[in-house]
Amino acid sequence: MGVNIERTIDAESADALSLMYRRAFEPLRTLTATKQTLDDSEFRSMLDMDQVMKFVGRTGDGTPVALAMMTSELKLIPWINPEFFIDRYPEHHATGRLFYIPTLLVHPDHQRGHWFVGLVKEMSLVAGAVHGVAIMDCCRYNDEELGFLDMIHSVADRHTHHSFEEVDSQRFFALCPDGLRRRPVDRS
Numbered sequence: 483m484g485v486n487i488e489r490t491i492d493a494e495s496a497d498a499l500s501l502m503y504r505r506a507f508e509p510l511r512t513l514t515a516t517k518q519t520l521d522d523s524e525f526r527s528m529l530d531m532d533q534v535m536k537f538v539g540r541t542g543d544g545t546p547v548a549l550a551m552m553t554s555e556l557k558l559i560p561w562i563n564p565e566f567f568i569d570r571y572p573e574h575h576a577t578g579r580l581f582y583i584p585t586l587l588v589h590p591d592h593q594r595g596h597w598f599v600g601l602v603k604e605m606s607l608v609a610g611a612v613h614g615v616a617i618m619d620c621c622r623y624n625d626e627e628l629g630f631l632d633m634i635h636s637v638a639d640r641h642t643h644h645s646f647e648e649v650d651s652q653r654f655f656a657l658c659p660d661g662l663r664r665r666p667v668d669r670s
């Protein structure tokens with residue numbers, strides 16, 4: 483029982499993790515402007531990749547109940563622009579110490595236990611041991627309503643000396659026309 487880095491994920495575990503992934507992110511379906519999940523084939527192929535570290539929390543009988551992934555292959559993350567991060571942390575990238583955390587979740591039936599703490603601890607130890615940089619993204623809902631970033635910071639703080647800063651953000655705007663002007667405003 484606990485969180486371990488697993489190199490290969492057997493088929494039965496992959497099925498359980500895939501189901502857990504869908505269930506954990508279901509509440510965010512209508513709460514965020516960008517998709518928070520990979521599709522099933524993308525998710526499973528990430529589970530299969532050697533370059534992706536899988537931090538898996540399992541109960542005593544081996545049932546997976548928590549998962550985080552971390553990789554230094556930034557090009558594997560479909561929604562980011564690796565060049566932005568590489569430009570910002572060139573030495574970390576060149577030495578394989580620039581990591582991305584594409585997902586982190588706890589099975590809905592096991593949340594508010596010790597699993598989140600276990601995942602963040604193990605990832606902090608891996609990144610901390612090499613003085614790395616671990617990048618993650620967070621939707622506004624998880625930040626403001628769940629306190630996700632504070633949670634990460636407070637748990638990582640138990641294991642590493644670090645700074646924790648926002649490196650970029652993307653906002654969404656709605657232009658809502660409320661009728662047409664009778665005569666366009668002349669700006670000339």
Ligand SMILES: CC(C)(COP(=O)(O)OP(=O)(O)OC[C@H]1O[C@@H](n2cnc3c(N)ncnc32)[C@H](O)[C@@H]1OP(=O)(O)O)[C@@H](O)C(=O)NCCC(=O)NCCS
Pocket residue numbers: 506507510584585586587588589592593594595596597598599620624628629630632633634636637
């Ligand atoms: C985000 C998620 C992983 C959190 O897991 P959880 O089990 O509910 O986490 P908990 O509420 O038990 O909190 C874990 C720790 O953070 C700390 N914490 C919780 N809220 C906090 C806050 N607002 N500020 C600081 N620390 C906080 C807690 O103290 C706890 O540590 P402790 O048990 O040692 O005291 C879980 O809600 C989830 O899987 N959500 C769906 C997927 C998702 O949105 N993932 C994140 C984006 S990738």
